[in-house]
Amino acid sequence: MLDFNRNHFELLGLQPAFRLSREQIDRAWRDIQTEIHPDRFAHAGEAAQRLAQQWSARLNEAYVTLRSPFERARYLLRLQGIDALDPRDTAMPAEFLVQQMHWRERLEQAQAASDPVALQRLEDEARAERAHLEQALAGLLDERRDYRAAAEVLRKYRFLDKLLEEIELVHERLT
Amino acid sequence: MALLQIAEPGQSTAPHEHRLAVGIDLGTTNSLVATVRNGIAVVLNDEHGHALTPSVVRYRADGGVEVGYAAQAKAAEDPHNTIVSVKRFMGRGLKDLPELATLPYQFVDAPGMVRIKTVAGEKSPVEVSAEILRVLKRRAELALGGELIGAVITVPAYFDDAQRQATKDAARLAGLNVLRLLNEPTAAAIAYGLDNASEGVFAVYDLGGGTFDLSILRLQRGVFEVMATSGDSALGGDDFDRRIFCWIMEQTGLHTLPDHDKALLMARAREAKEALSEHPQVRITTMLSGGELIDLTLTEAVFNDLTAHLVAKTLAPCRKALRDAGLQPADIQGVVMVGGATRMPCIQAAVAEFFGQTPLTNLDPDKVVALGAAMQANILAGNRGRDDWLLLDVVPLSLGIETMGGLVEKIIPRNSVIPIARAQEFTTFKDGQTAMAIHVVQGERERVADCRSLARFELRGIPPMVAGAARVRVTFQVDADGLLSVSARELSTGVEAHVEVKPAYGLTDAEIARMLQEARLHAQEDMAARMLAEARVDGERLLAATRQALAEDGEALLSAEERATIEQLCTTLAAALAGDDVQAIRQASAGLNQGTVEFAARRMDASVRRALAGHRLEEIDV
Numbered sequence: 001m002l003d004f005n006r007n008h009f010e011l012l013g014l015q016p017a018f019r020l021s022r023e024q025i026d027r028a029w030r031d032i033q034t035e036i037h038p039d040r041f042a043h044a045g046e047a048a049q050r051l052a053q054q055w056s057a058r059l060n061e062a063y064v065t066l067r068s069p070f071e072r073a074r075y076l077l078r079l080q081g082i083d084a085l086d087p088r089d090t091a092m093p094a095e096f097l098v099q100q101m102h103w104r105e106r107l108e109q110a111q112a113a114s115d116p117v118a119l120q121r122l123e124d125e126a127r128a129e130r131a132h133l134e135q136a137l138a139g140l141l142d143e144r145r146d147y148r149a150a151a152e153v154l155r156k157y158r159f160l161d162k163l164l165e166e167i168e169l170v171h172e173r174l175t
Numbered sequence: 176m177a178l179l180q181i182a183e184p185g186q187s188t189a190p191h192e193h194r195l196a197v198g199i200d201l202g203t204t205n206s207l208v209a210t211v212r213n214g215i216a217v218v219l220n221d222e223h224g225h226a227l228t229p230s231v232v233r234y235r236a237d238g239g240v241e242v243g244y245a246a247q248a249k250a251a252e253d254p255h256n257t258i259v260s261v262k263r264f265m266g267r268g269l270k271d272l273p274e275l276a277t278l279p280y281q282f283v284d285a286p287g288m289v290r291i292k293t294v295a296g297e298k299s300p301v302e303v304s305a306e307i308l309r310v311l312k313r314r315a316e317l318a319l320g321g322e323l324i325g326a327v328i329t330v331p332a333y334f335d336d337a338q339r340q341a342t343k344d345a346a347r348l349a350g351l352n353v354l355r356l357l358n359e360p361t362a363a364a365i366a367y368g369l370d371n372a373s374e375g376v377f378a379v380y381d382l383g384g385g386t387f388d389l390s391i392l393r394l395q396r397g398v399f400e401v402m403a404t405s406g407d408s409a410l411g412g413d414d415f416d417r418r419i420f421c422w423i424m425e426q427t428g429l430h431t432l433p434d435h436d437k438a439l440l441m442a443r444a445r446e447a448k449e450a451l452s453e454h455p456q457v458r459i460t461t462m463l464s465g466g467e468l469i470d471l472t473l474t475e476a477v478f479n480d481l482t483a484h485l486v487a488k489t490l491a492p493c494r495k496a497l498r499d500a501g502l503q504p505a506d507i508q509g510v511v512m513v514g515g516a517t518r519m520p521c522i523q524a525a526v527a528e529f530f531g532q533t534p535l536t537n538l539d540p541d542k543v544v545a546l547g548a549a550m551q552a553n554i555l556a557g558n559r560g561r562d563d564w565l566l567l568d569v570v571p572l573s574l575g576i577e578t579m580g581g582l583v584e585k586i587i588p589r590n591s592v593i594p595i596a597r598a599q600e601f602t603t604f605k606d607g608q609t610a611m612a613i614h615v616v617q618g619e620r621e622r623v624a625d626c627r628s629l630a631r632f633e634l635r636g637i638p639p640m641v642a643g644a645a646r647v648r649v650t651f652q653v654d655a656d657g658l659l660s661v662s663a664r665e666l667s668t669g670v671e672a673h674v675e676v677k678p679a680y681g682l683t684d685a686e687i688a689r690m691l692q693e694a695r696l697h698a699q700e701d702m703a704a705r706m707l708a709e710a711r712v713d714g715e716r717l718l719a720a721t722r723q724a725l726a727e728d729g730e731a732l733l734s735a736e737e738r739a740t741i742e743q744l745c746t747t748l749a750a751a752l753a754g755d756d757v758q759a760i761r762q763a764s765a766g767l768n769q770g771t772v773e774f775a776a777r778r779m780d781a782s783v784r785r786a787l788a789g790h791r792l793e794e795i796d797v
Contacts (some may be wrong), residue, residue, distance in 0.1 A: 013787040030398055034565055035786040036779060038594065038655050042354065043194075044720045045558030046768045048775035053654060055779060057596040064591050167499060172491065 007073060008062035018073055020066070029063040034084040070161055071138050073154050077147055084151040085158070096156055103163055111170045119174065124168045130160040194324040194716075196313045196354060196556035198362070201304060201342065202329055203262040203411055204384030204515065206230050207542060208311040209549035210319060211558070214246025215544040216366065219318045227541060230384075232306045233257040234295035242310045251438040254279035256293045259438075260413055261307075263343075263385045264289055264300040266337030273409075277417060279434035288341065301345045308349035308430050322708055324716065326354035327552040329544050332370055333406030333492075333571045335617050336629050336659050343656065350705075352712075354555040356656040359383070360390035361401055361568055362547030363513040367538055368394045369550065369564070375508035376402070378496075380526055380534065381544075382489060382516040385411035387527050389492045391500045391507070395644035400567045402500035403590050405492035406495050410485065412448070412516030418481045419444035419473065423459065426471055436463045443469075452518045479521045486525045510534040520603070557720070567592055570653055577614035577623045579604060586651045589619065591789035593657055598650040607639040611647055615661050634663045701758075710760040714752050717764055721745055721771055724778060732777045744770045 009016040011030040034040075036059065038052040065071045077084045103126065110119040133153055140150040197219075200207045205227040209218045225244070233246035241249070251255045258280070267285040281292040290297040308328075315323060328351070330342050339356055346353045356494045360379035367373070374394050381388040388406040392399055406460045420440050424430070432440070443461050450457040456474040463469065496680065497504065510526055512534045517523065526534045554563050569592055575585040579599070585598050603611065611634045618626030637645050646667040652660050722745060729738050748763040 030395075030400070030567075032783060032786040033567060034398065035782040037565055037567070039355075039555060039565060040782075042555040043716060044724065045717050045771050045775060047772040048720075048724075048778065051775055051779045052597075053594055055783070056655075057594040059593045061597055064588075064595070076639045105265065172495070175491075175494070 008066055009080060011059060011062045012066065014066070016076065016079065018069075018076060018138045020072070025063065025067050029067075032059055037165045062119065065096060069134055069137070070154070073141060073150065073157070076141055077151055077154065080147045081124060082147050083153055085155045089151075091152070093152075095158075097137055100159060107163070107166060107170065111173070114174055116171075116174050119167060119170055123164065125173075126160055126163050126167065130164070133160065141144060194556040194558055195315075195319045195321050196324050196326065196549075196552035196558070197311075197319075197548070198327045198357075198545050198552045199308065199311055199329065199351075200294045200359070200362075200548060201262065201307065201330075201345075202230055202383055202544075203260045203386060203408070205412065206307050206311060206543065207545035208315050209542070209545040211553040213550050216549045216553075218542050218545055219315055221314060228307070228310065230261065230307055232261065232303045233258060234293040234298065236294045237653070238291050240295075240306055242306050251435050251442065254434040254438045255281060256295070257438075258291060258293075258298070258303050261303040263409070263413075264291070265304065266335070266339075266341040267300075274417070277420070277437065279437055282796075287337070301341050303346060304342070304345035305348035308346055308351060312349055312351055322712060323351070324556045324712060325354040325552070326357045327357050327362075327548045327555065328353055329357050329359045329362050329548050330657075331381075331383065331406065331408055332360050332388040332390050332401075332404040333386065333408045333659075335627055336574075336657075337571055337627065338408065339657055343658070353644065353656070354552055356386070356658070357548055357551055357566075358390065358401070358404070358568055358571075358657075359386075359544045360388045360404070360511075360513060360546075361392065361399065361566060362551065363511055363538075363543045364390070364392045364394070364399055364547065365550050365564070366543045366547035367511045367535070368392075368399065368625050370538070373497035373509070375507050376500075376502065376506055377511055378493070378507045378530065379511045379513060380489070380493070380517065381406075382522060383411050383514040384516070385413050387411060387489050387492065389489070389496045391496050391502065397564045398567060399564060401569045402502075403496040404569055404571050405496040405499070406571070407488065407492060409590060410488055413515070413655070414485055415448050415516065416441060416444040418485065419447055419478070422473070422477075422481055423469065423471060424647075427467070427469055429467075433464060434474035436465075439463070440469075447473055448519070451475055452520060455786070456797050472610055475520070482521065486521055489522075490525065490529055496604070505668065507532070511538070511543075512536050513540050513543055517662060557716075568655075568657070569593060570595070570657060572617045572627075573619055574615070574617050574629075574651055574653070574659060575626075576601075576649060577616060581623045582621055583616055583618070583623055583626055586649070587653060589652075593653045596650060596652045598648050601647045601649060602643045603640065603645045603647075604642055606642050608642065609635060609637045609639055610635045610643070611663070613649060613661070613663055615651075615659070629659065630661065632661075632663075634665065637665045638668045639666070680712050707755055707757050707760075710757050710764070711752060714748055714760045714764045717767055718745060718748050718752065721767060724771075724774065728774075728778050728781065732781065733774060737774070739768055741774060 002121040014020060033056065036052055036055045038049060038056055043047045065075050074084050106122050110122060133156055136153050137150055140146045140153060153170055179650045180734050197208050197210045207218055207227060209216055212390065220226050221228060228243040229247040231243065231246040231250060233241040233249050233253060235241065246257055250259055262538045266288060268287065269282055269289050283290040283292055283297055288299060296334055299496055312323065326346065328342060328346055330339055343353055343356060360381045363379050363381060364377060376391065376393050379390045379392065386408050387410040388404065390404040423440055423444065424737055439461060445460050447457045456472055459469065459473060461469050507530055510530050510532065517540050523534060553559060569590045570587055571589060573585045573589045574587040575583045578584045587595060587597050613632055613634060614628065615630045616623055616626040617629055620626055635648060644667065647663055647665050648664045649661065744767040748767050751759040751763040
């Protein structure tokens with residue numbers, strides 16, 4: 001029988017790895033959802049309805065987790081018993097902390113000066129840095145299997161995610 | 176040689192009988208009902224040939240209720256008892272209604288949702304909406320000649336949980352079985368996509384009477400996938416009318432008006448807006464009750480000036496949805512326009528400029544939502560095969576709970592696909608804490624005060640421990656209608672305290688039961704006959720579904736003995752359905768439901784295996 005405790009990768013029939021293309025994940029999800037979505041059982045009995053609802057929800061949880069590179073990496077680490085965002089373990093190299101402060105200052109300046117060009121420059125840089133971290137994560141998780149190092153990269157990645165979110169908010173305010 | 180078919184006793188003579196189902200667009204300004212007839216979706220007109228029914232309800236002193244044109248005609252004469260655009264009040268408290276000053280109603284603040292004082296007593300927006308739904312239901316049953324299996328009712332994609340729940344309650348009150356609450360832009364995409372056999376990424380720009388939605392969908396191989404949705408549930412064509420109304424007041428130097436003059440001027444404002452879609456200028460003339468004559472000319476240029484900020488307000492959600500979907504305007508293959516308000520030239524120009532293409536207006540923007548809803552209702556009622564399209568929709572607004580310091584911890588982020596279940600663990604703040612207050616909120620902002628409060632409940636019976644030792648798991652579940660339920664349990668000690676809530680918005684189940692009772696008394700319906708009809712519809716549906724499942728998978732998935740047991744339960748139900756004992760039908764239905772749990776699980780299992788197998792083959796191909 002189907003096992004609700006199967007991990008997200010198993011559920012979607014994918015190899016547990018960081019390097020998965022969005023197309024691969026989307027297609028696996030769409031193919032299975034086509035079979036088990038509650039709408040496929042709309043005129044079936046109550047039991048089938050309830051099961052379809054549970055399975056479909058479970059599948060969607062797997063999908064929304066795996067489609068985000070950040071959540072996917074965090075989940076891979078969790079499968080290794082590592083909580084990358086454990087509040088007791090927030091070690092971050094000093095130079096990255098300095099870099100963080102620097103980025104934040106630039107964000108504040110761009111906002112204060114209502115300068116969309118400076119904001120865009122900052123966004124481009126942050127995106128490039130995040131892409132770079134994604135490459136690093138792929139190497140650490142899929143090849144070197146250095147999970148401790150991956151957790152540290154993931155914390156940096158999270159900072160960039162948040163920074164980019166804030167940049168979006170400022171974009172919104174400026175337009 | 177063709178053989179004559181003879182039906183088994185108690186079984187319907189037409190096993191593939193068309194099941195009657197409708198799609199209902201319960202709009203702010205107008206409502207419609209549509210169905211699929213001979214494979215084609217059609218809007219069902221009223222006895223005067225009108226497709227649109229104004230969403231207006233008037234309560235009379237003699238206890239009578241008028242809906243639609245009859246009610247609209249009295250809006251100026253009887254403004255306090257004639258409820259216009261009730262959709263704006265669904266699931267809303269008094270503090271959520273900023274435009275109170277321009278409304279002629281006497282609102283009563285009630286927990287969860289406002290009530291409106293009328294000559295027939297205080298009415299909840301849910302009751303008012305139910306009156307509209309009742310009229311549409313009756314129209315459909317007359318046109319189709321039978322009891323409806325159910326209805327798909329559309330809601331703005333940007334409706335929050337309170338507004339969705341209120342809509343579902345209204346349907347319940349009107350005696351409609353809700354097959355699905357469907358997002359309006361998604362319904363429009365179904366109608367558009369199927370009509371044009373389109374594939375690719377589309378944006379649906381839906382400006383209704385009181386709500387604005389922008390959804391981005393990917394149409395691919397029979398799957399309608401909502402990639403992102405955004406909007407404003409308090410922005411619509413009504414706001415453009417209100418701008419003209421304010422302009423008239425300014426031009427004439429009027430400050431205060433009696434309520435019936437307000438209603439009159441609002442009607443003139445709406446007419447002027449509609450005329451401006453066809454003509455470069457329009458003359459507004461009317462006589463107020465005090466004898467003042469109003470005679471003004473409004474040009475398109477002035478109108479565009481007055482409403483430019485409203486048009487701009489619709490573009491922010493367009494940007495947000497594109498960003499959430501990770502797309503640029505150039506990635507959009509077509510922009511489908513929905514809602515009567517999109518007829519305004521200023522809207523079409525702004526959309527064309529933003530997306531860099533002429534929007535698609537080949538569908539009637541008033542009808543497309545109801546038509547799409549009817550198509551989906553047809554599928555959900557089981558009138559089509561398994562190889563039909565599938566809808567994958569999303570939650571429009573993030574769901575979370577309040578944590579220390581009045582901050583929100585998001586549990587289900589916006590644009591997550593539904594149905595979905597997500598859990599998060601929390602811990603206690605103080606030593607010896609045995610209860611935890613859980614406050615469920617919806618919205619994008621970081622502070623609880625800026626989000627909508629959906630429910631508060633307490634998890635009790637946590638064993639006393641030092642702060643931070645307890646582990647409380649809070650699970651959020653959003654079903655395919657986009658409705659939320661929340662549960663919490665304490666994990667660390669094995670002592671399970673468990674609560675489950677469905678947020679309720681001012682209407683308790685008991686209240687709904689009372690309203691139902693009243694509504695039925697009012698309609699002088701025979702309760703017993705109604706219950707029997709409902710039990711029969713449910714029983715027949717279950718029987719047909721089980722027989723179909725047996726025909727498809729009985730051989731492969733059941734032993735001879737298991738199969739015989741289920742067939743026996745089917746025979747029992749068929750026999751009960753032939754009689755008119757409600758209790759017997761319910762019991763036999765429950766028995767068959769119970770007896771097919773394992774079979775259903777095996778079928779689901781087989782489906783997933785099939786999907787995974789197909790998927791792996793594809794992987795190898797690549």
